[in-house]
Amino acid sequence: MADHSEHVVSVGLYWLIWAVLIGATFLTAWIATVDLGIFNTVVALLIATCKASIVVLFFMHVKYTSEKMTKAIVVSAIFWLLLLLFLSLSDYATRSSG
Amino acid sequence: MSDRAGLGDSPLVVEHEARPELRHHFADVVQQRNAASLGMWVFLATEIMFFGGMFCGYLIYRREYYPSFAAGSKSLNLWLGALNTAVLICSSLTVALSVRASQLGKRRQLLWLLWGTIFFGLVFLGVKGFEWRDEYVHHHVPTFYFSAQDLIRENPNLHIDPQATKIFYSLYFSLTGVHAAHMVAGIGIFAVITFMAWKGKFTPEYHTPVEIAGLYWHFVDIVWIYLFPLLYLIDRRPGA
Numbered sequence: 001m002a003d004h005s006e007h008v009v010s011v012g013l014y015w016l017i018w019a020v021l022i023g024a025t026f027l028t029a030w031i032a033t034v035d036l037g038i039f040n041t042v043v044a045l046l047i048a049t050c051k052a053s054i055v056v057l058f059f060m061h062v063k064y065t066s067e068k069m070t071k072a073i074v075v076s077a078i079f080w081l082l083l084l085l086f087l088s089l090s091d092y093a094t095r096s097s098g
Numbered sequence: 099m100s101d102r103a104g105l106g107d108s109p110l111v112v113e114h115e116a117r118p119e120l121r122h123h124f125a126d127v128v129q130q131r132n133a134a135s136l137g138m139w140v141f142l143a144t145e146i147m148f149f150g151g152m153f154c155g156y157l158i159y160r161r162e163y164y165p166s167f168a169a170g171s172k173s174l175n176l177w178l179g180a181l182n183t184a185v186l187i188c189s190s191l192t193v194a195l196s197v198r199a200s201q202l203g204k205r206r207q208l209l210w211l212l213w214g215t216i217f218f219g220l221v222f223l224g225v226k227g228f229e230w231r232d233e234y235v236h237h238h239v240p241t242f243y244f245s246a247q248d249l250i251r252e253n254p255n256l257h258i259d260p261q262a263t264k265i266f267y268s269l270y271f272s273l274t275g276v277h278a279a280h281m282v283a284g285i286g287i288f289a290v291i292t293f294m295a296w297k298g299k300f301t302p303e304y305h306t307p308v309e310i311a312g313l314y315w316h317f318v319d320i321v322w323i324y325l326f327p328l329l330y331l332i333d334r335r336p337g338a
Contacts, residue, residue: 018191029180032331044327059194067132077143
């Protein structure tokens with residue numbers, strides 16, 4: 001018979017991830033008040049992406065899934081989103097204002 | 099029907115007879131669980147495109163009217179936004195722990211964690227509603243009564259176009275509004291899940307509804323993780 005066991009993540013790891021996410025939230029709120037020039041936005045989006053990644057990997061169990069199709073869908077969804085943002089913004093960024 | 103299509107006592111037949119929750123078109127519970135979760139992920143991929151269109155519009159206008167967007171962003175309550183981010187992270191923790199409790203068959207713990215999730219969801223909506231009320235009082239809702247005069251007064255060194263701040267608030271209310279609608283749907287889904295858990299529908303072998311409702315909840319949390327810096331933190335530098 002097939003193996004029915006799922007990966008059960010330990011309570012400690014979930015609380016650790018919670019602490020990291022809460023810490024990152026206050027870090028991003030604080031670092032926004034520090035003048036980093038154009039890097040304020042970059043840092044804010046970088047922190048948000050790190051937070052989103054650990055939610056996807058641990059809370060949403062993508063790190064533990066045996067189903068490769070799930071990973072393929074996650075990667076392709078992000079790819080389509082980047083395609084939308086990159087192509088649209090490269091259009092607007094290269095228009096003449098005159 | 100002891101002999102299905104000549105399968106006899108094959109492991110497949112035995113497994114199906116021992117597990118009433120296993121639908122006949124799946125080979126085993128692992129396949130059934132993975133198929134359900136995969137379906138949710140496909141739905142979430144469409145949700146990414148749904149929010150992605152609005153995020154794209156936001157980025158284009160923010161580039162075009164940066165000072166007006168920065169002034170609009172500064173008028174939002176930074177600490178309530180951060181608090182709400184923390185509330186949603188707490189709700190994601192209770193969701194993750196509730197999936198774990200259902201995997202281990204801990205019914206009482208599962209029920210408490212599901213109630214906790216609904217509680218955090220309602221706290222989020224309450225704080226959000228308070229913020230919306232504040233913006234309504236300050237004439238920042240883009241309607242006939244919209245006014246950006248307070249922003250122009252408070253930011254004398256920024257070139258603020260009232261029409262462009264209107265675009266900022268339109269995007270702010272659509273993004274947070276659509277996000278809040280997802281929260282309301284999520285709370286509804288979790289109310290059903292809580293009822294099912296109370297009826298004792300979930301076992302360590304079968305708890306797929308908890309898992310896929312959890313995927314949806316975490317996704318809505320991720321949308322907020324991006325909305326918080328994009329809406330509240332455009333330019334918070336002192337003196338900017």
